[in-house]
Amino acid sequence: MEIKLEDVSYRYHGEKKNCLNHINMKINHGEIVAILGKSGSGKTTLIELLASLRTPSEGVITVGNYIISNDITPNKNEFNFDVGVVSQFPEEQFLKKTVRKELEMEMKFFNYRLDQVEKRMKDALLMVGLEEKYLDISSSKLSYGEKRKLALASILVFNPKVLILDDPMIGLNQSDKNKMIHLLTMLKKRYHKTIIIATHDTEFIHKLVDYIYVLDDGKIVLEGDKYSVFQNEKLLQKCHIQLPKTIAFSQAVYHRRNIKIGYRDDINDLIKDIYRYAK
């Protein structure tokens, strides 16, 4: 599904200032896009607009065939079937007592055949790295990281075309993050999902994104592929965005010694470069 925002602004009720200002975005089918920005920059509001949880004060959002504007909202049931959203506070999303009931509810709602339900639940849990035994655990007993995994599983069960994830890495440790990178890459490559991730964790997204939007004070201040975006060190610093470590190192080498050692995602590739240039 293709997603487009045309001149979208949003103002909270009773506020004097716009929270989002004239946002234009175009996200192609099957792309992974990151929205970067510091805390309070408007990321979550933007995510909520894309998820049709709010309607824009001005402008139009199109998600595939759905249109979201001040006076048009898509049919909630149809929209929620195509667009899966994981919010920043996953526990707010849980309505049922056990993990099993939570996952079943979504599928029953979308009229999945009962014999498929069990299999899909197990598949979804496996994908996010939770074992089968979690099915009968109470969702309130889960740790924060596990809740985030469950929230993701609860949208994967009904196989949405678009995934919208608000800071999906909070509460995950590094190996969980690596698994998440693997999972999202697989969802993109094999199933051509369109994935939007709001975050400030550049270390996580630089391994998987196609395109980056940088949000600051409700405006898009920078956009492009990761290499062009990460070259704007000063602007990013102003937006409280830290460069991924490998890229920060390459930048430091360039600034201090005027040597271009290339941008690397992986520390071992970086070390090979250093070795080559240091000799």
Add this chain to the structure above:
Amino acid sequence: MENIIELSNVNYQIKNTILFKNLNWIIKKGSFVTLLGKSGVGKTTLLKLMTGEIKSDNKIKINGLYVKEENLFSIRSKIGFVYENPEQNLIADNVKDDILYSIPKGKYTYKKMEEMFQEIIKFLEIDHLLDKSTSQLSGGEKQLVAIAGILLRGAKLLLLDNSFSMLDTVTKNKILKKLKFLNRNQKLTIIYVTNDIEDSLYGNYIALLGEQKMSFFGKNNQAFKEEELFLKEGFELPFMIQLSTKLKYYNVVTKQIIDINKMVDEIWK
């Protein structure tokens, strides 16, 4: 230095799952401990056992007092606990009220409270949040307000349960630096649960919680020699530690360097 936390042979289980078995852990006053561990391994439970929020078998001492009913008030007055989900810390609708709420009623004059409040706002650099209501704050901003309230209480022991997970890295590092300052200058003891091993560079001890017991507890430098142990629990060592170790192996540098710029200067002398 005396012990501020003593756990001796602590056992704890939820239904049939054993979370801790004969867990021993001693923390000296004035330590800044980074507590790492896989998700679901019991980091939050461990902190809650210390505050008595979860009942245990009376084998935990805080500040020399056993964690049990009659000591709870005295123990908790010395502890500041910042939850992972900032909603759990916030009480009032107004940011200022919320921060001031953490001072016990009647302890200080109004003037003194205002002074303390201004001091903490300046220290954390969060004056831009004051004219907002707490419900309008973003996740990260809520975490900042929560830590402000806790610091204002004058706790001697901070238990931080992933308390900065929603802050951007730049702000998080700034706050960690300030905590390190309090740790050094006021002997504030800090136990900091995080998923980001990079944060451990601000502390001086690392604890790695494995299944049922501590896999590792010791000074940072010792911890970084145990790469295998950390990998097993899902943690790659901090970037600059890895870089130093590998470049040392290839004889490009001779020592461990944490600062990126210094590292560049060392490689290209």
